[in-house]
Amino acid sequence: xxxxxxxxxxxxxxxxxxxxxxxxxxxxxxxxxxxxxxxxxxxxxxxxxxxxxxxxxxxxxxxxxxxxxxxxxxxxxxxxxxxxxxxxxxxxxxxxxxxxxxxxxxxxxxx
Amino acid sequence: xxxxxxxxxxxxxxxxxxxxxxxxxxxxxxxxxxxxxxxxxxxxxxxxxxxxxxxxxxxxxxxxxxxxxxxxxxxxxxxxxxxxxxxxxxxxxxxxxxxxxxxxxxxxxxx
Numbered sequence: 001x002x003x004x005x006x007x008x009x010x011x012x013x014x015x016x017x018x019x020x021x022x023x024x025x026x027x028x029x030x031x032x033x034x035x036x037x038x039x040x041x042x043x044x045x046x047x048x049x050x051x052x053x054x055x056x057x058x059x060x061x062x063x064x065x066x067x068x069x070x071x072x073x074x075x076x077x078x079x080x081x082x083x084x085x086x087x088x089x090x091x092x093x094x095x096x097x098x099x100x101x102x103x104x105x106x107x108x109x110x111x
Numbered sequence: 112x113x114x115x116x117x118x119x120x121x122x123x124x125x126x127x128x129x130x131x132x133x134x135x136x137x138x139x140x141x142x143x144x145x146x147x148x149x150x151x152x153x154x155x156x157x158x159x160x161x162x163x164x165x166x167x168x169x170x171x172x173x174x175x176x177x178x179x180x181x182x183x184x185x186x187x188x189x190x191x192x193x194x195x196x197x198x199x200x201x202x203x204x205x206x207x208x209x210x211x212x213x214x215x216x217x218x219x220x221x222x
């Protein structure tokens with residue numbers, strides 16, 4: 001079983017739609033949680049951290065459920081520029097700041 | 112100024128050759144990484160250094176040898192290149208857990 005699992009998509013949505021991505025992780029001792037974004041043929045970039053209390057950054061809302069080992073990302077009012085691959089990331093419990101990436105969920109926003 | 116820069120951006124080489132990829136970060140971070148992204152777009156950690164000391168060494172063939180002359184540089188040398196080594200190699204650095212900055216990637220093609 002992969003350490004971090006995501007639905008690969010693609011999710012094809014019209015502009016203005018709300019879309020949600022899910023992610024599960026296998027190691028209950030994982031410490032920190034993040035969403036990264038990767039555009040085609042570019043490097044991954046940090047989108048936002050994910051906290052147990054839930055957190056919001058503009059149109060983006062992230063949630064963490066430690067009991068279910070489940071992370072989500074909600075994007076409201078999708079823009080064409082949101083088209084990218086969204087990577088769920090957890091850090092390992094070994095204290096070495098090892099980032100473990102999911103395979104990513106591809107989002108395509110169309111006019 | 113580019114925060115994490117790696118060279119070259121593209122590398123096409125024949126099987127059996129030896130090649131190096133260089134990485135430099137000007138963020139003052141203590142931790143640097145090498146990640147490999149294969150044709151299925153899965154990002155997998157290879158190595159991590161903290162202040163020039165190797166702290167993560169995943170199951171990587173010993174044809175791959177990282178070198179960190181100082182905490183701002185982490186180079187990757189690959190001996191006896193094989194077809195399966197073709198991938199995009201990303202260098203990254205971080206100071207806080209999970210918040211990594213990636214270089215633009217080196218697209219390696221072994222023919």
